[in-house]
Amino acid sequence: MTRTIFHGGRVFTAAPDDTASGADAVTGATAAAGAGAPTALVVDGDRIAFVGDDAGARDFAGDDAQRVDLAGSLVVPGFVDSHTHLVMMGEALGKVELTSAKTIEEIQQRLAAARAADPDAPRVLGRGWLFDSVPGGTPTAAMIDAAVADAPVYLDANDYHSVWVNSAALAELGITRDTPDPIGGRIVRDEAGEATGLLLETAGEQIVWPFLAEQTSDADRDAAIDRAFAAYLEAGVTGAVDMAFDEVGLETLERAAERHGGALPLRIAAHWFIRNVGDERGNVAQVEWAAELAARSLVPGLRVVGVKFIVDGVIDACTATMSEPYSNGSNGDPIWPLADLAPAVAAADAAGLQVALHAIGDAASGIALDAVEAAIEANGDLPRRHRVEHLEYAAPGTAERLARLGVTASMQPVHTDAAVRPNWNAMLGDERVERGFAWPEYEAAGALLAFSTDAPTAPYSALHNLFVAVTRGSALDPELAPNEPHLALPLASAIGHATRDSAASVGDGDSLGVIAPGFTADFAVIDVDPFTAGDRSLLDARVVRTVIEGRTVFSAE
DSSP states (O other): OOEEEEESSEEOOOOTTOOTTSBOTTTOOBOGGGTTOOOEEEEETTEEEEEEOHHHHHHHHOTTSEEEEOTTOEEEEOEEEEEEOHHHHHHHTTSEEOTTOOSHHHHHHHHHHHHHHOTTOSOEEEEEEOGGGSGGGOOOHHHHHTTOOSSOEEEEETTSSEEEEOHHHHHHHTOOTTOOOOTTEEEEEOTTSOEEEEEEEHHIIIIIHHHHHHHOOHHHHHHHHHHHHHHHHHTTEEEEEEEEEOHHHHHHHHHHHHHTTTSOSSEEEEEEEOOOOSOHHHHHHHHHHHHHHHHSOOSTTEEEEEEEEEOOOOTTTTOSOOSSOOTTSOOOOOSSOHHHHHHHHHHHHHTTOEEEEEEOSHHHHHHHHHHHHHHHHHHOSOOOOOEEEEOSSOOTTHHHHHHHHTOEEEEOGGGGOGGGOHHHHHHHOSGGGGGTTOHHHHHHHTOOEEEOOOTTSSOOOHHHHHHHHHHSSOSSSTTSOOSSGGGOOOHHHHHHHHTHHHHHTTTOTTTSSSOSTTSBOOEEEESSOHHHHOGGGGGTOOEEEEEETTEEEEEOO
């Protein structure tokens, strides 16, 4: 068995009772200059065997151990991106990036440049546009036509809950004035009833995405998933939770395991996506299939742990379900009304599946928790750890209710990056803005709070995610003023939520997410110590080594 000493750095263990690291992982209190922090760890095979100072590590490991000089770097547990979309993330890395485009002219320039660079491509694909960058916040096909008219163009919004297309794409999809809106979605139309080019919620997910999937080859998906793997390992991510898993994703990961020596490069827990078909039997049948998959032995590194329901939409498009209307007087209807949701959640709960419920609006989180409560009442005392995803605006008392029900608050700091908040703020337009993304409420209530990125709806960088969590500023434009700085978290707390708590959110808290003897040797080495260098250092810091099960899977060298 290989024994390795990592020494000469600083080790942040993320253990809840850790005070020796110089930062209390519960309170976030930081000792001056990291006094008392461990400086070394010893790895035996795939496990951590020792954490302490350099001399103690040498005494423990013996003279024959291999040595790695950390050179003052910070060691943290491996990041677990507990809400992501792997294949989509890899595909997004190959699309035209539009999040940083601030005007319609810039969007048009990037699309025209992409078309000119590959004039024979059958389509132009882009991702990440913001409503703030579009005149009036109302995208139209004509706006894209002005840049690219000779090929279909498909542009996923920053939150991936809307798709903006040009006239050629509308024609290719066969969308006409007579095309009906799917359940939970809308084809935006003008006063004459013609499609404008904006497809909201399931109109994009059920019309655009399946069509594009048919045009995508297995080789394309293989390249995409490998891009995602490489990006995550370079970012210090050792585990991920795929939050809209389906047959395409399963087949893609099965092929990936074959290419990577029989196992996946990082561990993946998956939630099978459940679509509301408007029929209880049809909804429950999807849950039963997920339960079958969860009982199977899949490729090494992959397990199906639960099911995913998208209860509502997003605030930016006014499709999230709120208890009070948006500033424009509209509101979003739930994609999963309680009458449809409760039986499916109860079936999943009875089958031992973890239930993940996308709920961004406060009324939607109420529906989600009503369904969980009904399942608990129906099924009695069972081991369970369900989750609510996003919780961007939740009513007072929601955090306490999650804690009482044992439900995880799964949240994404990068979704409140100051660069993407103006439209979000404008759509609410009132005092609700001041309680957006209220992470301290969940800490205070004692709810498990797991941090993730929801890539590709936001950048996948774990370090930039931490920067937003501890500053409420912007990793995209650091000069912007922070939003609600009183809701920022101490760095120690933020790291704990992105490692220890994210691992615990899928049942891995007894073996992952903490640097302690007996735990699996998953960790990342960061080239600067932000505890001493300051929060701003997170923007330029780099992961220089990623270790999974004691093996270095990424090295900057």
